Amino acid sequence: MSSYQAPISDMTFNLFDVWQLDQYWQTNAQLQDLIEGDTAKAILEEAAKICEQQIAPFAGEADQRGAQLTNGVVSLPAHYHTAYQSLVEGGWTGLSGDPEYGGMGMPKALSMMVDEMLCSADIAFSLYPGLTAGACVALLQHADDATKQTYLPKLYSGEWSGTMCLTESHAGSDLGIMRTMAKPNDDGSYAINGSKIFITAGEHELTANIIHLVLAKLPDAPAGSRGISLFLVPKYLLNETSEPGERNAVTVGSIEHKMGINGSATCVLNFDDAKGYLIGEPHRGLSCMFTMMNYERLSMGSQGLGAAERAYQNALAYAKERLQGRTTSQDPNKADAIIGHPDVQRMLLNIKAMNEAGRTFATWVAALLDKSKYDNCTISGQRANLLTPITKAFMTDQGLDACVTAQQIFGGHGYIKEWGMEQLVRDVRIAQIYEGTNGIQAADFMLRKVAADEGTVLLSLLDDITDELATRPLIEAAPLTNAITDLRQLTAQLLTKDNTTLAGAACDYLALVSYVLYGYMWYKNLLALDDSKHSRNFIAAKTHTASWYFKRILPRAAGIKAILSNDAASLYTLAPEHF
Amino acid sequence: MSSYQAPISDMTFNLFDVWQLDQYWQTNAQLQDLIEGDTAKAILEEAAKICEQQIAPFAGEADQRGAQLTNGVVSLPAHYHTAYQSLVEGGWTGLSGDPEYGGMGMPKALSMMVDEMLCSADIAFSLYPGLTAGACVALLQHADDATKQTYLPKLYSGEWSGTMCLTESHAGSDLGIMRTMAKPNDDGSYAINGSKIFITAGEHELTANIIHLVLAKLPDAPAGSRGISLFLVPKYLLNETSEPGERNAVTVGSIEHKMGINGSATCVLNFDDAKGYLIGEPHRGLSCMFTMMNYERLSMGSQGLGAAERAYQNALAYAKERLQGRTTSQDPNKADAIIGHPDVQRMLLNIKAMNEAGRTFATWVAALLDKSKYDNCTISGQRANLLTPITKAFMTDQGLDACVTAQQIFGGHGYIKEWGMEQLVRDVRIAQIYEGTNGIQAADFMLRKVAADEGTVLLSLLDDITDELATRPLIEAAPLTNAITDLRQLTAQLLTKDNTTLAGAACDYLALVSYVLYGYMWYKNLLALDDSKHSRNFIAAKTHTASWYFKRILPRAAGIKAILSNDAASLYTLAPEHF
Known part of the structure; x- marks a missing residue:
């Protein structure tokens, strides 16, 4: 399996030297008490330990075993449970969460680097905390305070996890034609009926509850995408003490067999009169969901970069060790390391140049988001908005390209499973597709x-x-x-x-x-x-x-x-x- | 699983209209009795039947099951045996073989199109007849007549198959540093000792014998790549009636677990005093092997094109059927086929334009090879030589690109195994790597x-x-x-x-x-x-x-x-x- 070491020096270079965010954090009333340079570096170092030691070494095993569905229960690779517990114990699942509801309140520029490490370690694993973080963003922005009080602390703590349920088999990106329905119940809740596909982290036993955010149509909904509402549908309904109680009518129909990210349970979820709660205004679900989607789109960039970084590190190590052909040696029986070949240098430099620019770019976009959020800076918000599709599309396109190039440096060994390079190609490929192609x-x-x-x-x-x-x-x-x-x-x-x-x-x-x-x-x-x-x-x-x-x-x-x-x-x- | 229909009209367009090869065939003394336009078309149609009906529909199954090694015996997907028998019965394994030794003597321009179909149907399967054809080319050019009489008819008939054994674990493309040794025996044969990796079709039970062409060094060999000789090492030594007899000391150590082409047995082969026969001059093995390699490099182009053609056909069909978004419809509840989206047209046209140019290019190079071979045309030979690396590298790079793009047109479904698109990506990826990256x-x-x-x-x-x-x-x-x-x-x-x-x-x-x-x-x-x-x-x-x-x-x-x-x-x- 390929190895991984978090590129902390390039990360701190971006945070402190390129974008001077430590200085920015000190100027902001909300951030100045929460974070400064040394803390940020310590956070990166602690995250690196978990990613390097508990997740990255076992990504190959997770790929081979995958998520498995037996009698309606999804089981995950065993080390996913221990690694997830480490995230929970360290408070990592609430890293970017709102402190009012128990989050750590870290700026996006920092949490995005932790995302990158998680993605380098194992994209499939990263999706479990990743989807939860996205669900929290949507709830924080659109739910009422009681809902936030009930759900956010449990989601930030990692006790519970989240999903986003958009896609139906006939309706991929065209959400306007979806068929899932929400009928009002007498108690103010809704009965959700329908079937959703491609639901990442849709079912698993990492957490005591799963909070599904589901798009569905109310009976009086206008046609098309303007008639979609957002509902919170817990796997277990909460009892009077807000603990998971009765099982809700959400079941997993099947899990997909995919090209990669096999450790991620990609579920067909069936809602049969499942109880749900309206989030935000009726018929405004799409804009609520876009809050979450935009957040996820930035995380997609981290998937591209994370895989590319790991691919680069391993290709570089291989190029330094692998002896093939003569560049400086004159002895026909002795070969030199392939890093001496101009074409290998070309491949390495192409990956390196794109990865490091990508990291600077992601930090920039995250900093713009932070300035928009913490300083209400309009122009930063507009620019983050402008650059979001680039973060998602270009960074993931480059991610595939980097992984394919790094695999190529390995020659035939790149095609063999045991080296782990082909898994990076298979895993990163999805990032060009999901969250909007x-x-x-x-x-x-x-x-x-x-x-x-x-x-x-x-x-x-x-x-x-x-x-x-x-x-x-x-x-x-x-x-x-x-x-x-x-x-x-x-x-x-x-x-x-x-x-x-x-x-x-x-x-x-x-x-x-x-x-x-x-x-x-x-x-x-x-x-x-x-x-x-x-x-x-x-x-x-x-x-x-x-x-x-x-x-x-x-x-x-x-x-x-x-x-x-x-x-x-x-x-x-x-x-x-x-x- | 994805479907496939051989693009016969574009193939005959290339043969007859673009390059007017039916006219050329009539001008050549050797070819005019063997082939003319109608026969060529009939050959393509017959090959299409086997590829479309017996191979293509089961490529997904072959991928899932793969080649398996149990107690030194490699077993292949069951339908590989029936499909291979169909090839044998129809004389397809000797399509491009020399008629003097029982081959059908078809020009390369035609046999290359059959190669493309086989690769569209299942690249992994195509390697079994493909490696044999390559081994025959090397033997035809470098073996003495007795050896040719003994081996070529059985290889052309498909009763036996061939391999090429070059790579060692420390020596990939740098053959000069290989360690496999050949020591002269008293009877004029050689004792081969060493271990080879990445041997495609190295062991299987499709055929009654496997003829390995092995590179090894004689005791007095000069250093580096000028000291390599070529040996014929049969899996079963021939008895007095030239039938497979005693098992030779060639054993399969393991088979590789790969990103794709899982139906292809990629073997580690161990030679322990295996009996081998020198082919060609001592120390000239590399140039003998290059005869075979050059042949294989052209076939690599067919792998790129074959996968790309199948990817295109399926993406096109999907784009016509899949309803997402509105292009002409005004009804918000009704979606149009995605082929109406300019970006989908862009992707389809990119694939189509590269595939069709690729087919014309491959036909051109094959025709140049034919003119070089049948007319001793120097300039054709030089040009074929010039264009061979393009056929190998550019056509396979475009092959991956086409398969990735076609997969993208499927959105999330492209990432799911059941649609077969991700397999095309995994399978075609190897073609950029093997036979010289x-x-x-x-x-x-x-x-x-x-x-x-x-x-x-x-x-x-x-x-x-x-x-x-x-x-x-x-x-x-x-x-x-x-x-x-x-x-x-x-x-x-x-x-x-x-x-x-x-x-x-x-x-x-x-x-x-x-x-x-x-x-x-x-x-x-x-x-x-x-x-x-x-x-x-x-x-x-x-x-x-x-x-x-x-x-x-x-x-x-x-x-x-x-x-x-x-x-x-x-x-x-x-x-x-x-x-």
Whole structure:
């Protein structure tokens, strides 16, 4: 099985040097008592221990055994229970939770790094605490205070866990056509009837209760997506002392056999007059759920990055050890380590450059979310909103790419299960699909986040970056200035086009913007380097990898621009029979 | 499980209309009695029946069960035996074999299409006849006549099968450092001792005997790759009547658990004083084996294309059936087929455009091989040689890309085993790795096929294409002319660089040349369209897909050119401790 060591020095570099969040935390009234630099570092180190020692070494076993369904009961790999208990005992399940309800109140920029570690350790395992955290965000924002008092402390403590139940077999991303119904009961609760599929962590015995957040339609619901409401449906109904009592009518029909994340129980859940409680306003369930979805979308980025980081570490170690071919040796019977081959360096640098830019990017987006939340900063909120689909789509696309490339460095051994590289490929693949496919993310980005406001938020961001580049120019980052100019030009051109053209261009456009912004991330990495703080090796690696990015990766933007510059309106109209 | 229907109309379009091989066959003395257009079409139709009915429907079962090792005996999925018998009974295992030894003597351009079908049906299954065909090529070219008389008829008939035994655990692609030894016996045979890994079809009971072609070193061998010899090592030694008799000392140590191609028995083979026979000259084994490797490398292209074709067919069918979102419908409760979404059209067209160009490309390379073989045409041989690494590397890279994209079109269902899409991803992934990783192919292309002759063969090919474009210009293909100009310019620039830069540029350069040549393939497709022969739908689809290629795919070349135009010599020198 592949090994894993949390990249704490790059994490603290991002937190403290690139984005100087320790300084920001001190300026904020809510955060200043909760967190400062040393605490943050200690938190990362403690999280690393659990991930490195209790989860990562057993990810291969979890993959092989998987979640199993027997007589309606889902059993998980045994070490999932002990590792989960460690999370509970350390308070990790409430890391980003609201302190008013027992959470630790840590900023997203920090909790996201713990997410990354959990994903490196085992994406399948990470989903159990991950879904709970998402459910808490939705409840915190949309539930009434009594509900929050009842459920949030138990969810933050990890005693209970959460799910999100959206998908039905005929309705994937098209929630408007869902069929699950909610009929009012006399006591103010609702009787939920229907069947949901692909429910992550839908059934298991890690926790004493599971709180399902379920989308369903009320009898008087308007048609389509404006007629969906959100319901809280506990696996065990609470008794008078708010402890799990009677079993609710939610049962698991089956669990899916998947390409990967086998330790995650992906359930078909049947609701047969299950008792549920309305959360938020009737018919406003979709916007409630989007609160949770947006949170999850950021976590998806951590899945891409987490798998890519682990893939990189193992490919690097292998490249240093594996002797094949001659680079410096002259002896035909002696081989050199493959890291000496330019093509292996190319693969490693491609992964490294994208991973480190990805980590800086994720920290940036999380910090924007924090500033939006703690300082009510409008522009930070708008930018986080703009960048969310990139975090989800681009970071997971890069995650697959990194894992495939790292697997390639292993040659034939990369294809064999025992090395663990192929599992990373299988596991990370799902992140491009769930929580809204990357195509849906791209459409959201192009149409809603860029075209809908005529590019205002994006262009103001590009203005600020341009100003920063002018104020603190770095010769290495010169290609970034040109790339931004090209991006502006193309954006202006695209904004004159019809929606079909935009929808067809969306995936490429999202990638183009991402490459430019990753260039900005490398610029920020370079800016943050400091002889007095960082080791020579650290500075050499960062400087070299930045050059690699600007010379060997950023030019990909030119190809995408060339694609999108061609007029293509007529190309998305091929009749089905002509395919 | 995913379905499959052989794309016979596109195959015959390539054979007869694009490359007019039926006309070529009639001009060749050896081929004119063996094959003509109608026979070729009938052969494709018969092969399609076996692949569609006996292999493809059960690929999922084969994946789930896999090859199993019990007490030294490898058992395969039961239907592998019946399907293999069908191949034997129809003479398919000798399709491309030399008629002098009982083969059917079919040209490569035709047999390659049967390979594609077998790979669409089940890559793992295809390896059993595939390895045999490769072993036959090596024997035909390097063995003495007595050996050929003894072994080839049994291999062509499928009674026996073949393997190639190269890899050792410490020596993957670096064959020079292998340790397997061959000591001369008194009777002129050799005692082989050593252990080989990753031996495809190394042990099974599909056939009455298995003929291993094994690389090993003679006691007096020079160091490195110039000291390797080739040996024929049968699983059962032949008795006086040339029938399998005594069991030879070749045993299977274990079989690998892999990401995919689970039906393929990937064996560790131990040779303990196994009796072997020298094939070809002492110490010349590597060049003998390369005969086989080159043959296999072309078959790798078929694996990429075969999986991609099946992935496309299923994604297309799904996109026509799956109702999600509204494209033409106004009713919020009614969804339209997802094929109406521009982003889904984009994904389908990307796959389709690459697959069809890939088929034209594979047919071209096969026809060049045929012209080299049957007409001793030097320039055809040189060009086949030039294009072989592209067939192996680019076609398999595109194979993975196509399967991942097709899986994406299925959304969550693409990740679930029962739909069969994830298996295609897992199965096709190996083709980028084995028979020399795609990185090694790229190095071979850049350094040996292009730089070593200062680009002569490539540039003469580009000259001919440029002439053809000038003689028969097509307005749609105008971007191809520019792409060729850019490629020439970049090639001239690269040819001035040192080997480190070239090795580092190799993968990107291979992709760049491939995109340009695939543009030429689409030009050839367009040229071959004929109102009097082809249906309106066929012409509409080809014309539209060609436009897609020139506007939406070929521009990727601009991005690669931008990457390779940057000076990068200093970038491949990062010390291991700086990674």
